[in-house]
Amino acid sequence: DEANNNLEDPAVxxxxxxxxxxxxxxxxxxxxxxxxxxVTWSVTNTGAEVWTATRxxxxxxxxxxxxxFDRNRAQRLGVKAHSNATPLSSGGSYTESLEVxxxxxxxGEYYLHVITDAGDSRFxxxxxERFSGGFxxxxxxxxxxxxxxxxxxxxxxxxxxxSITYSEP
Numbered sequence: 001d002e003a004n005n006n007l008e009d010p011a012v013x014x015x016x017x018x019x020x021x022x023x024x025x026x027x028x029x030x031x032x033x034x035x036x037x038x039v040t041w042s043v044t045n046t047g048a049e050v051w052t053a054t055r056x057x058x059x060x061x062x063x064x065x066x067x068x069f070d071r072n073r074a075q076r077l078g079v080k081a082h083s084n085a086t087p088l089s090s091g092g093s094y095t096e097s098l099e100v101x102x103x104x105x106x107x108g109e110y111y112l113h114v115i116t117d118a119g120d121s122r123f124x125x126x127x128x129e130r131f132s133g134g135f136x137x138x139x140x141x142x143x144x145x146x147x148x149x150x151x152x153x154x155x156x157x158x159x160x161x162x163s164i165t166y167s168e169p
Contacts, residue, residue, distance in 0.1 A: 017150035019047030020057075020116045022158025023093070027112060032167040034104035039077070041114040041158060044093040047149065055144050056081045060118035061100055069113040069157050075103060079118065107166030116156045117147045 024042045031037035039061050058081055064074035077100035088094065149156075 015150060016048035018045050018050045018088070018090075018147050019149055019155070020045055020088075020147055021155050022114045022116050025112050025114045025158045025160030027160065027162040030163045030165060031102045032165050033102055033106040034167060036099050036101055037162065038097050038099045039112055039114070039160075040095060040097040041116075041160075042093055042095045043082075043116045043158075045088045045090060047090065049090050049092075050084055050088040050147050051143060052084075052087050053140070053144060054084045054087075054147055056083050057116070057145060057147050058082070058118045059096060060115045061098060062113040062115070063103070063106075063162070064111050064113060067111050067159065069115070069159070074113060077101065077112075082116075102162075102164055105166065106164045108164065110162050110164055112160045112162055114158050114160075116158075117149065118156075119146065 021044050022041055023044050024040075026040050028038040028040070041059065041061075043059070058079050060079045061077045062069065062071075062074040063077055064070065066073055078098050080096055080098045082094065082096060
């Protein structure tokens with residue numbers, strides 16, 4: 001008899017979004033074009049603790065002559081996965097570093113843009129991150145590799161500057 005297989009029970013579901021923000025970005029020294037520099041950045045979670053089933057997310061480093069991040073005018077220098085083995089608590093922070101290659105031919109002042117929770121393998125800007133499909137399995141897959149930040153994902157970008165000296169190839 002299939003008529004008695006359903007049961008309902010009301011439940012309260014509370015959304016608890018995290019809110020990752022890049023709080024500092026710096027390059028080591030003043031590199032020559034075509035050489036390497038180490039970029040160091042810090043991220044603070046100003047929202048709820050990151051969900052324990054989130055295994056990791058990516059932080060992406062970009063360089064541009066523009067002070068405002070524009071993916072179409074910036075060049076990606078590198079990415080780093082950040083493990084959530086110890087969940088990032090509310091108010092918690094972390095600092096990461098990555099050695100990157102400065103593009104050959106660059107000269108002068110440039111902006112380093114770091115995007116935390118940068119999304120999928122294209123390492124898009126936070127404004128491009130979308131969740132669609134409406135299936136729980138899709139959300140579980142997405143949030144195992146990305147932080148649930150609800151509707152606020154426009155403050156994941158931080159910036160610093162770097163002075164690059166041109167060097168002949």
